[in-house]
Amino acid sequence: MQRIGYLGPKGTFTKMAVDALFEKGSFISYDSIPACLDAVERGDIDTGVVPLENAIEGSVHLTIDYLIHQVDQAVIAEMTVPIKQHLLVHPDYNGENLTHIYSHSHAIAQCHQYLYKHYPEAELEYTASTGRAAEVVASEGVHVAAIGNHLAAEENGLKIFTPNIHDYDNNHTRFAVVQKKKQPLEVKNHPVTTQKTTVMVTLPKDFVGALHQVLAAFAWRKMNLSKIESRPMKTGLGNYFFLIDVDQPYDEVLFPGVKAELEALGCTLKLLGTYPSYNIDIPSPVCQ
């Protein structure tokens, strides 16, 4: 049975995504994104699942930076799922003043306007996951709340006090499925939405039109890009690398062609994965 690790504890969005994607496996919860990726690196687990990007808040930098700088793993699948954030309270809560609201930084950011309007006095407390925030509320009592999903409420015996508090409706998150040693995935029967390839490009130095030339290598081959993001190399101010998602599977002609062209300019190109992308609808039991 494959060992599949995920950002836990129970009731996280990552766990919801794992339940929706995998047919079977032995599922192991980790308290943080680095802990999950380190477990993949050590071989304690075969597969890791971590959040990658949110439609409202953007990339999960901790995941991207850890994959680039700390571990050597390939993205072997990704899934996009809808995200509904709810305000979760202790079962004994009866309208008491809320002094602290706990959640993952992305969940808090997805509800900023709501929190500003309704709970301007509450201290916002960041936790490693929404599931962890729900655990804190279960143990701390009626003066605190968490932002999380219906599963976190169920798993921790909390009440949904206000459903759907995210500021924008079309809220989705992409999750990355990563492995160190490639093994087949046993996924449910979801249609593959698209095949993608992610590459990391570093530039030799800042020269006129450098990024234009990088993009041109993909453009004239008619390779569609669905995302480009720059992140610090962590070697000095102004040193950045680019992460580029290409909307097609790796092949032995176009990608080596791009690599050779970019290397001639002094760039380096590293393949981070070529993988199926699943769009999974998880119906919410909580009314809009």
Ligand SMILES: O=C(O)C(=O)Cc1ccccc1
């Ligand atoms: O904290 C969680 O539940 C996660 O899985 C990370 C996350 C946080 C907010 C939106 C989507 C995923």
